[in-house]
Amino acid sequence: MNIVLVGAQWGDEGKGKIIDILSRKVDYIARYQGGNNAGHTVVVGRKEYIFHLIPSGILHPGKVCCIGNGVVIDPEVLLAELSGLRKSGIDFSGRFKISSLAHLIMPYHKNLDQLREGKRKNKIGTTGRGIGPCYADKINRCGIRMIDLLNPDVLRDKLEDNLKEKNEVFRKVYRHPGFSFNKIYRQYLDYGKLLGGYICDTHLLLNKAIEDKKDILLEGAQGTFLDIDFGTYPFVTSSSATSGGACTGTGISPVKIDKVVGVCKAYTTRVGEGPFPTEFSTNFCKFMRDKGNEFGATTGRPRRCGWFDAVMSRASVILNGIGELAIMKMDVLDG
Template sequence: MSVRVVIGAQWGDEGKGKIVDLLSDKANYVVRYQGGANAGHTLKFDDKKVVLHLIPSGIFNGDAHCVIGNGVVIDPVALVEEIKGVQEMGFELKDRFFISQTAHVILPYHKLLDQLKEKRRGGDAIGTTGRGIGPAYVSKVSRVGIRMVDLLDKDVLRSKIEQNLKDINFALENLYKEPVLDADELMSELSESIELLEPYICNTTELLHKAIRNEESVLLEGAQGTLLDVDHGTYPYVTSSSPTSGGACTGSGIPPTALDKVMGITKAYCTRVGNGPFPTELLGETGELLREKGAEFGATTGRPRRCGWLDLVALKYVCQINGINELTLTKMDVMDGFEEIKVCTAYKLDGEETDVFPLCLDEIRDVEPVYTSLPGWKNSIEGITSWDELPSTAQSYIRFVEEYLGVKFTIISTGPKRSETIIV
């Protein structure tokens, strides 16, 4: 039995989907524990690319039971579309897919408020996907949220929607100068989704505790990355949930004492979507080259990702926050052809050098990265599946990162396909 958490160790988009798909082959349960349909996990099978937003990536591998935990906020319409897509590919969800009855629901008014707030912020916009994630978490924390279990009782659901619309319509009419929403229309929009989702809604916390008692293997899958964590990330340019190992426990109902492996996923370089500080960002030709070679465009929005050198100061902080005891390196093949590869090993702040990641937004914005240059490699490593086949300079790059962090890599990805992987 093992309970492993897979953590995004940067600003998200680290390639967690492929790794969860790979690891799920030996997992009895794969659990998504936070976030919403703002995250996209891209999987590649042969020449077919699949993007999942809510269903755990393990749905395509083995006989794993896939769970959406209580920490996720769910857009019912989007989830139904995703379920239909998976079924059309020939994968069965009956008795394999479960939705927490205490997960909160994203309603049309959450998406509308998300978009209106971003527009109102103007130049200070956070850079959200407009999928209603933040406002849904606001409803949850404000204790006016609607949970999946509420969808099963139409009278309860209508009552809660009508109560919430009193405040929402007041804001729409008076603050945003937008048309008000109608409870009947919202109920009608949800009706088909509710009917299709009802068989999957259950007490997933008890389901997972039973699995642990039976010594079954559980794999916990996060969305986004630690540097977007609402508590530990580059606030306020963060997501609205906790993609950390701590968030894995609160978002699934599994206690911290049950965790025995915490895997951090990092690219061989850095990317970020949306606004916010990014110390190693490259604005010139090198950044464009990384974006082009790495196909760095959002799986959910298609937005181009900002690119930069690997930031070991930030990565060390992430390892500490999560208690990471194993690492995976993705997109190693993107570094092919660089004569010189830089990694950030310290920051300069107010004239002094530090290896401590600052928590104040203004300080993170003001840091100057201090780089160590490492030799690159000319030969392509795409598709390599053995450590010994890696060029010596690629091996040295990996060992340098391991020594700095004090954590070993157990998986190295050399391409998007499941097969293009080195197990160290």
């Protein structure tokens, strides 16, 4: 069975726990969108793991985990996660794969993200991790992909072209000195050497797995109402966080999806700016935040809290084709 798992609210619904449960029942787990602007928290025994890029199913022996083409990757963050797994004694040899088509977050993406947010009159609430500018380059057809790390000439040409334009913008618009070609080029060649063994055509790998009757879990990040199209625009993320993104973000046909599982909290939370119809008053929000430990796994930012929104949940069921809904953190409301 091929399952898509989506957040039915504004993210932080508790998807990590459900992913951990479902991962035990499947053979492959693939992340299909977003970047290290999201975090999934999984507790095994007394140890807590927080994943920003790697599917949390990597904790289960024998499970093959993929980062799909719809994800944008900060190689520094990815390498830190891999290092953390090694230090924890997690053996992922031969079972971790990265799509050759996934786009790379570059140093200028992160700076541009932060500088743009600083200039806005009405803040979006970006994490400043470079996610939006990276997706923008993807759409503008000037992005740098994982496969480019394996071809020094292609990497050089793309980086040179990008820096010609980016440095002009940084200097003239933001009064920023710009970026050194040599420094970034050498740095990303090194990343290629460290990550090259994981890069492959993950869409072929996943479709072959389907042919072989393997079970696949497609893991989403954020939530439905942070989706670039159907979310509370412009207070959204830059990728397709609905179930539709699972197909474009992995290369698996919609007709091969068997079930969509949604995850929501028994109440509602939101990080950053944007509308929130059921938001609690300030004092009760603080009480619920402390009781539910509502602080972002990625940024540590306090989450805004509110009542469960049935209208939102119904819309999410319709948008995603949700057949099963997991309701999390009911214990927080108990007493």
